[in-house]
Structure formats: C-alpha cells, structure tokens
Amino acid sequence: MATSLTLGFAQLTDCAPLAVAKERGAFTAHGLDVTLKRFVSWAAMRDALGTGAIDGAHMLSPMVVASAAGVGPFPREFTSAFTLNLNGNAITVSTALFEAMAGMAPDTITRRPLSAYALKMVIDRRKEDGLEPLTFAHVYPHSMHALELRYWLAAAGIDPMRDLKLVVVPPSLVVDALASGQIDGYCVGEPWNNAAVVAGIGRTLITSGEIWSNGPEKVLAVRESWASANHETHLKLLAALSETCAWLDEMDNRITAAQIISTPDYVNAPFDEVVGSLTGKNRQTGGELRVDMPDFNVFHRYAANFPWRSHAKWILSQMIRWGEAPADIDTGAVAKAAFRPDIYCEAVKPLGVACPGADEKLEGVHSHAWLLKDASEAVAMGPDLFLDRRVFDPSNLDGYISSFSVRDQESRLGALDTSQVSSLAK
Amino acid sequence: MSEQGVVVKAAPLCVLLIDEDPERARQVEDGLIANAVVHTATATHGRVLLDLIARISPDVIIMDCNSPDRDTIESLRLVAQSNPKPIVMFVEEEGGDRMHDAIEAGVSAYVIDGLKPKRVQPLIDTAIARFRHMDGLRNELKKTKEDLAARKVIERAKGLLMQHHGMTEDQAFSSMRTMSQQQGKPLKDVAENVLTIVGMLSGKTGKADE
Numbered sequence: 091m092a093t094s095l096t097l098g099f100a101q102l103t104d105c106a107p108l109a110v111a112k113e114r115g116a117f118t119a120h121g122l123d124v125t126l127k128r129f130v131s132w133a134a135m136r137d138a139l140g141t142g143a144i145d146g147a148h149m150l151s152p153m154v155v156a157s158a159a160g161v162g163p164f165p166r167e168f169t170s171a172f173t174l175n176l177n178g179n180a181i182t183v184s185t186a187l188f189e190a191m192a193g194m195a196p197d198t199i200t201r202r203p204l205s206a207y208a209l210k211m212v213i214d215r216r217k218e219d220g221l222e223p224l225t226f227a228h229v230y231p232h233s234m235h236a237l238e239l240r241y242w243l244a245a246a247g248i249d250p251m252r253d254l255k256l257v258v259v260p261p262s263l264v265v266d267a268l269a270s271g272q273i274d275g276y277c278v279g280e281p282w283n284n285a286a287v288v289a290g291i292g293r294t295l296i297t298s299g300e301i302w303s304n305g306p307e308k309v310l311a312v313r314e315s316w317a318s319a320n321h322e323t324h325l326k327l328l329a330a331l332s333e334t335c336a337w338l339d340e341m342d343n344r345i346t347a348a349q350i351i352s353t354p355d356y357v358n359a360p361f362d363e364v365v366g367s368l369t370g371k372n373r374q375t376g377g378e379l380r381v382d383m384p385d386f387n388v389f390h391r392y393a394a395n396f397p398w399r400s401h402a403k404w405i406l407s408q409m410i411r412w413g414e415a416p417a418d419i420d421t422g423a424v425a426k427a428a429f430r431p432d433i434y435c436e437a438v439k440p441l442g443v444a445c446p447g448a449d450e451k452l453e454g455v456h457s458h459a460w461l462l463k464d465a466s467e468a469v470a471m472g473p474d475l476f477l478d479r480r481v482f483d484p485s486n487l488d489g490y491i492s493s494f495s496v497r498d499q500e501s502r503l504g505a506l507d508t509s510q511v512s513s514l515a516k
Numbered sequence: 517m518s519e520q521g522v523v524v525k526a527a528p529l530c531v532l533l534i535d536e537d538p539e540r541a542r543q544v545e546d547g548l549i550a551n552a553v554v555h556t557a558t559a560t561h562g563r564v565l566l567d568l569i570a571r572i573s574p575d576v577i578i579m580d581c582n583s584p585d586r587d588t589i590e591s592l593r594l595v596a597q598s599n600p601k602p603i604v605m606f607v608e609e610e611g612g613d614r615m616h617d618a619i620e621a622g623v624s625a626y627v628i629d630g631l632k633p634k635r636v637q638p639l640i641d642t643a644i645a646r647f648r649h650m651d652g653l654r655n656e657l658k659k660t661k662e663d664l665a666a667r668k669v670i671e672r673a674k675g676l677l678m679q680h681h682g683m684t685e686d687q688a689f690s691s692m693r694t695m696s697q698q699q700g701k702p703l704k705d706v707a708e709n710v711l712t713i714v715g716m717l718s719g720k721t722g723k724a725d726e
Contacts, residue, residue, distance in 0.1 A: 130584040132591050134624075257566055280714055
C-alpha cells in the first residue's frame with residue numbers, strides 16, 4: 091500500500107520539483123501518495139512542519155540552517171537531505187531608481203555583474219539632500235534573498251542595516267508594492283522579477299547566480315525526528331525528487347514544466363511569465379540587457395541536489411555576519427545537523443546518481459566549469475564565484491566573517507531568542 | 517473560555533488585529549474590545565504595516581495563521597531599531613496544547629516579550645473562539661447555499677421530466693428518487709444527469725443557464 095505524505099510548497103517557480111513529481115507520477119512510482127499543500131507565508135509553512143501538520147516542505151535553505159542553529163521557533167528540529175535548486179532569485183528596482191542610478195554613475199551601470207556602486211551614490215546624494223532612506227524588500231528574515239541582497243549591497247560599501255530600510259513583503263505583493271512606491275527595490279524569486287519587468291515598472295539589475303554562482307536556494311526540509319522514524323519513506327521521497335530534478339534539467343522539459351506549474355493549483359501566473367523564469371531565456375539583468383541564462387535555475391546538474399555542508403556553513407557565516415546567530419556557535423555541529431549528505435547518497439546511489447566524496451568544498455574558487463573528481467563518478471560542476479571574488483574556506487569561518495568591513499558589530503539577537511515567553515499556558 | 521479574565525487596574529493591552537477578512541475581524545474585535553484597545557488592519561501590508569506598528573506600538577499582534585503578512589511581522593523580531601521591544605511568538609511556548617489549538621483555529625499571535633502570559637491568554641482564547649465561531653457560521657452558510665442550489669436543480673429536473681415524459685410531479689420525483697437509490701448517488705447528482713440527458717435529447721444543454 092502506498093505511504094501517504096503531505097508536503098508544503100510556496101507559490102514560486104522553484105516549486106517545480108514537487109509539482110512535477112506529483113503530476114508526472116514520480117511519487118506514485120516510488121509507492122508514495124503525496125498531497126501538496128500551498129502556503130502563502132514561510133512562517134505558516136514552518137509552523138505546519140514544526141507541528142507535524144505536514145511531513146516535508148519546499149523551504150528556504152536558511153530556515154533549516156536557522157533551526158539547526160537553535161534560532162527562532164522549532165530549534166534544532168529541521169534538517170534537509172536534498173537541495174531542490176540552485177540560483178533562481180534576482181534583484182529588481184523601480185524604473186525611477188534605475189534611472190537615478192544610471193544618471194549618477196553611467197559608466198558602472200553598463201558593467202556586468204552590475205555593482206551596487208551606483209546605488210551607493212544615489213543613497214549618499216539622498217542623505218545630503220535630507221531625503222528619506224530608500225526601502226528595499228526581501229521575503230523572509232532567514233532567506234537566501236535577504237543574504238544575497240545584503241551581500242550585494244555591502245560589497246559596494248552600503249550598510250544594509252543603516253543606509254536603507256529593509257522590509258519583508260510577501261512575494262505575491264512585491265510588484266504592487268514597487269508600483270505604488272512603497273518600496274524602491276527587492277530581492278525575490280520568480281516569476282516576480284519578470285512580472286515587474288513585463289509590467290514596465292521595474293528593471294532587474296542582477297541575478298542571484300551573479301552574486302554567488304550556483305548557491306543553494308530551496309531545500310526539502312523535514313523534521314529530524316520524522317527522518318529518523320521514516321527513513322525508508324524519506325529515501326523514496328528523495329529518489330522521486332532526484333529523478334524529477336534530472337528530468338527538469340532537460341531544457342525541452344521546462345516548457346512542459348511551465349505548463350504544469352503555471353496552473354491555478356501551483357504558481358497561478360501567466361504561462362509566458364513562468365516559462366521565461368524557468369528557462370532563463372531572454373532574461374533581463376544589468377538593468378537593460380536581455381540575455382539567455384541557462385543556469386538561471388539549476389535543478390540537478392553540477393551535483394545540485396547534494397546538500398553541501400559548505401553551503402550550510404556559508405549561510406551560517408552570513409547569519410553571524412549580520413548578528414542573526416550567536417558568534418560562538420559550533421558551526422561544524424550546526425552544518426552537520428542542518429544538511430544530511432549521508433541520507434542523500436543512500437537515496438540516490440541506487441539510481442546511479444554520482445555522489446561527491448567530501449561533504450564540503452571551497453566556495454568561490456571556480457570561475458568556469460570544472461570537474462569534481464572526488465566522487466563516486468566524476469561530476470561536471472559549474473562555477474562557484476562570489477561577486478567580490480572572495481574565497482570561502484569552510485574550515486575558517488571566523489577569518490571569513492571578520493574579513494568583511496561591512497557587518498553588524500553586535501548581535502541583534504540580544505535577549506530575544508534566549509528569553510522567549512516560555513509558556514502562555516501557565 | 518473566559519472572555520473577561522483580565523486582572524483589574526492594569527492599563528488595557530493594545531492589540532493589533534490583522535485580518536484580511538473584515539467580517540471575521542469585526543467578530544474578533546467585538547470579543548476583545550472589553551479587555552483591550554483594539555486596532556484593526558484589514559488590507560495593510562509591507563512598509564505601511566510596519567509604519568502602523570511603529571505608530572501604535574501594540575503589546576500583542578493577533579493575526580490569521582495563513583496571512584502572507586506573517587513574514588513581515590516575523591522580520592520585526594530581528595529589526596531592533598524599528599521596534600526596540602522584542603516580539604515573541606505565541607507558538608514558541610512550551611507544552612504545545614495552546615499552540616495546536618491556535619494553529620488549528622487559524623490564529624497566530626505575537627506578544628511583546630515580558631508581558632505576563634496571564635494577561636495575554638484571555639485575549640488569545642477569545643480570538644480562537646471567535647475564529648472558530650466564524651468557521652462554523654461559514655460552514656453553515658455554505659451548506660445552506662448548497663442545499664438551495666440542489667433544490668433548484670431537482671425542481672428543474674422534475675419540470676423537464678414532466679414536460680418530456682408526461683409525468684406528474686409525484687411521478688417525476690419518485691422516479692428520480694428510485695434512480696438515486698439504485699445508483700447510490702445523491703438526488704442532486706441524478707437531477708443533474710437528468711438535466712444533461714434530457715437537454716441533449718431536446719437539442720439544448722440543461723446547464724445552459726447556470
């Protein structure tokens with residue numbers, strides 16, 4: 091008899107692995123009867139996973155790392171053995187702000203990847219003129235969007251905590267917020283960048299793959315206790331997702347995938363917007379350019395589904411950098427709890443999918459495609475560069491974090507996460 | 517559930533109620549108003565919502581569990597300068613019974629750290645009760661609407677059978693009831709089938725005016 095499972099997902103194009111696995115019968119083929127449940131808020135999805143209302147979730151990779159680090163509700167309860175996709179986000183600003191940037195620094199605005207230097211000049215000028223700071227949005231405090239946006243800003247000397255206002259706006263509302271002038275820019279997943287460009291109200295400046303090539307985006311999150319109690323089911327789930335991700339990485343299949351996920355049950359957006367987001371064809375970046383970016387979404391190649399502990403550690407390094415995790419945390423232990431490459435390999439080896447031999451790698455050292463030889467079978471890998479060409483050595487987090495001149499000097503966690511109201515019921 | 521369990525003399529708590537559903541918001545507000553100063557936001561998001569919070573500085577935020585605005589509220593926990601008082605989530609409590617109750621009813625609450633649970637609990641309980649009450653009302657309304665729609669379909673099917681087969685009203689009804697029993701289908705489904713088939717035979721679809 092098929093095992094019944096409920097998985098949560100968000101209304102974004104990178105729900106494709108779950109939606110396609112369901113619609114093309116991959117879950118059924120592995121003996122799983124999966125129900126998919128859509129959420130409009132990450133907090134609601136987290137609560138549903140934490141309380142057991144759902145068994146697994148299409149989740150922001152930093153949410154799992156935050157839980158493993160003991161930050162927020164459900165401390166040390168979530169884990170992931172499967173990265174669903176790499177890249178896939180972008181930063182978009184209002185047309186007015188783009189024009190102001192182009193006016194201030196016409197020479198930097200044409201260079202890719204587009205630096206936030208022109209934005210810094212606009213911000214400095216606004217300060218001199220005594221104007222309100224600009225407002226940028228991302229989608230959740232613990233998200234790659236928040237980390238990528240801050241990384242891009244800080245690389246140009248903008249302090250994201252002081253030089254502008256950062257707010258959280260749900261993805262489905264960012265375009266409206268930009269149009270109404272409530273916010274001046276945002277970092278979000280698709281189709282919400284494309285939607286602003288198509289509507290003529292915004293310009294996409296840079297994609298997340300240009301900030302960090304092939305960084306992890308969403309993961310399949312489960313409760314650690316669930317993973318222990320349902321090991322066989324977990325393996326079947328990962329096998330179905332691995333096969334689906336491989337199918338999704340064939341560009342021709344992305345059209346079919348766009349047909350599936352643009353429907354009301356999933357992303358519920360026009361097919362044209364979704365297909366552009368999914369294939370990376372004719373993408374706007376650099377404010378003006380239209381280019382094909384086949385790696386805009388990576389679902390399988392480059393060992394994409396392998397949950398690298400160096401990815402978890404990079405996320406943790408940024409959380410510490412911005413005062414969102416205690417600086418004295420045992421980063422090795424957190425990365426081990428957050429990401430489970432051991433479970434991943436057990437699930438996919440029978441399918442003939444190659445498995446890296448190490449759990450970590452240097453990040454930021456390859457500007458081009460390269461061959462990972464330390465694996466059950468050599469794997470063609472993609473670039474892993476950061477915008478500022480910094481190298482991330484997962485064995486030296488302290489050195490990495492202190493090398494940033496723009497960072498939060500004191501933890502903003504303060505008493506907050508240690509003195510939670512322990513019981514309202516008492 | 518106690519709706520007036522608040523300790524005497526303390527200044528009333530300031531509650532921000534965020535709910536997209538104006539009807540339910542009114543219900544919850546009515547329930548809370550005896551014990552708290554209630555501000556209600558029904559269509560306020562992002563920066564405007566944060567500005568509102570900065571202005572009224574609520575002690576408690578009560579909102580729909582599944583509101584997209586929850587992620588905006590979560591960010592307050594980390595932005596010290598815009599909100600010096602840390603906000604702690606109701607769902608972070610130990611034990612879990614209350615948390616499950618709240619989530620099941622669709623209520624989430626964010627409470628200023630340091631507030632006595634005793635002061636907050638009656639408010640949360642009221643919100644949970646009112647959310648459930650609204651759910652009940654909605655289900656009832658839905659059922660009434662469905663019943664009404666079913667009755668209309670059955671009436672029309674009866675009419676068609678009388679017209680095309682020369683049946684009396686009683687004959688038409690009992691023939692459909694027999695079909696319903698034999699096929700193990702609700703009467704409404706049988707009536708819909710009758711409308712479709714009779715409509716097809718007479719060259720027009722029985723559902724045309726739906």
